[in-house]
Amino acid sequence: MKLLLVLPRNDRGYWGKVSKSGKAGFVRLSLPTVAALTPDHWEVEIHDSRAHPVDYGSDADLIGITGFTAEIPSAYEIADGFRKRGKTVVMGGVHVSALPDEALEHCDSVVIGEAEAVWAQLLKDVEEGCLKEKYQAKSLCSMDNWPMPRRDLLDRKMYVSGFNTIQATRGCPFDCDYCAVTSFFGNEFRVRPVEDVIEEIKTLDTKDFFFMDDNIIGRPKYAKKLFKALIPLKRTWGSQASINIAKDPELMELYAKSGGRYAFIGLESLSQKNLEKMSKGWNSAKEYKDAIKKIHKAGINIVGSFVFGLDEDDPSVFQTTFDFIMETNMDSAQFHILTPLPGTVTYREFKEGGRITDFDWSKYHTAEVVITPKGMTAQELQDGYFWIFRETYKMSNILKRTFRSLSGIGYRFAVNFSYRKKALRMPDSPNPFK
Numbered sequence: 001m002k003l004l005l006v007l008p009r010n011d012r013g014y015w016g017k018v019s020k021s022g023k024a025g026f027v028r029l030s031l032p033t034v035a036a037l038t039p040d041h042w043e044v045e046i047h048d049s050r051a052h053p054v055d056y057g058s059d060a061d062l063i064g065i066t067g068f069t070a071e072i073p074s075a076y077e078i079a080d081g082f083r084k085r086g087k088t089v090v091m092g093g094v095h096v097s098a099l100p101d102e103a104l105e106h107c108d109s110v111v112i113g114e115a116e117a118v119w120a121q122l123l124k125d126v127e128e129g130c131l132k133e134k135y136q137a138k139s140l141c142s143m144d145n146w147p148m149p150r151r152d153l154l155d156r157k158m159y160v161s162g163f164n165t166i167q168a169t170r171g172c173p174f175d176c177d178y179c180a181v182t183s184f185f186g187n188e189f190r191v192r193p194v195e196d197v198i199e200e201i202k203t204l205d206t207k208d209f210f211f212m213d214d215n216i217i218g219r220p221k222y223a224k225k226l227f228k229a230l231i232p233l234k235r236t237w238g239s240q241a242s243i244n245i246a247k248d249p250e251l252m253e254l255y256a257k258s259g260g261r262y263a264f265i266g267l268e269s270l271s272q273k274n275l276e277k278m279s280k281g282w283n284s285a286k287e288y289k290d291a292i293k294k295i296h297k298a299g300i301n302i303v304g305s306f307v308f309g310l311d312e313d314d315p316s317v318f319q320t321t322f323d324f325i326m327e328t329n330m331d332s333a334q335f336h337i338l339t340p341l342p343g344t345v346t347y348r349e350f351k352e353g354g355r356i357t358d359f360d361w362s363k364y365h366t367a368e369v370v371i372t373p374k375g376m377t378a379q380e381l382q383d384g385y386f387w388i389f390r391e392t393y394k395m396s397n398i399l400k401r402t403f404r405s406l407s408g409i410g411y412r413f414a415v416n417f418s419y420r421k422k423a424l425r426m427p428d429s430p431n432p433f434k
């Protein structure tokens with residue numbers, strides 16, 4: 001039996017793209033993990049449609065497709081293409097799990113939620129010719145004996161200058177309204193045995209890697225054990241982490257000592273009212289400056305993430321946020337326009353309120369306005385987003401932040417230049433506050 005797993009593409013946004021020379025950034029683990037769950041008598045191939053056109057003449061018995069919301073139109077197009085040629089197609093992932101009936105218009109079967117517990121049964125049903133429309137596990141899977149993702153099936157040439165990735169935990173102890181992590185993975189924070197994570201890291205062929213975890217410090221006791229075990233490996237890494245890391249000096253010290261050079265931190269908004277409204281009131285905006293100082297002092301670079309278009313935002317939010325980034329010497333920052341991703345509380349509320357203006361999923365890459373904002377016009381939101389991106393990554397502003405310290409300066413330059421490349425592709429737009 002033969003299984004072809006396909007990664008779709010999104011041509012509108014700025015993230016997750018493959019460069020003209022065919023290079024990708026982070027390794028996406030979803031398909032290599034599904035491949036690892038597949039029994040040995042199935043031959044598996046992974047095709048990345050971001051890099052190569054899809055060959056619809058494949059002799060595979062089953063086509064598996066997953067993708068983010070912004071990639072879903074491409075995923076449906078690929079699914080339709082295979083089905084036209086008589087192939088059986090199964091889809092899964094966060095978007096498909098949120099809208100399984102929409103997906104079933106393009107495929108034969110959907111996996112709702114985690115695939116681990118149902119994948120073997122689904123394949124058996126394919127073999128026996130009794131594939132069901134929906135597969136959904138009754139409970140969350142255990143992270144003990146987690147399969148090692150089949151990285152050997154990836155096109156390594158695509159990742160020579162990119163990052164290996166790995167996952168140590170699943171889920172997040174929090175449940176922010178705009179985020180689909182908890183609705184997809186449940187609100188139980190699960191961890192892999194530290195020994196298993198270390199063994200997998202030893203197999204990676206790069207010194208640098210990225211934990212794909214939504215919040216690597218979600219369980220501080222586990223994180224400390226993991227970081228201690230990482231120290232002898234002398235690797236360098238980054239991850240997403242909540243700002244709460246600043247409250248635990250030992251955690252920060254171990255993060256840095258184990259090679260944690262940077263942390264993606266979801267600051268989201270400088271307005272406490274916004275944070276409260278998105279169920280992220282545990283982030284304290286008034287403590288951000290102090291927290292950033294502490295994280296910097298521990299030797300960790302910060303990539304701050306901000307969302308615009310929240311109900312308390314008016315056109316001044318872009319200038320205020322930019323000033324904050326420069327004042328705190330934030331190493332780099334990533335910006336998003338509030339996007340109601342299916343499966344989230346934000347999606348439900350905006351849909352019920354008639355505030356979603358566009359259901360073209362290809363625009364759901366967080367750089368395009370698809371909602372009616374409250375405190376500004378849609379045009380102001382779009383302009384402000386482009387303005388702050390370009391302003392933050394102006395050469396003079398990069399230099400000011402990068403030179404905050406000589407330690408780790410090379411890394412800061414590299415990250416800033418990679419964001420600058422994206423910023424320069426955005427339209428030169430006015431600051432809506434001026």
Ligand code: SF4
Binds near residue numbers: 242
């Ligand atoms: S803290 Fe981050 S990962 Fe966790 S629910 Fe909020 S946005 Fe999602």
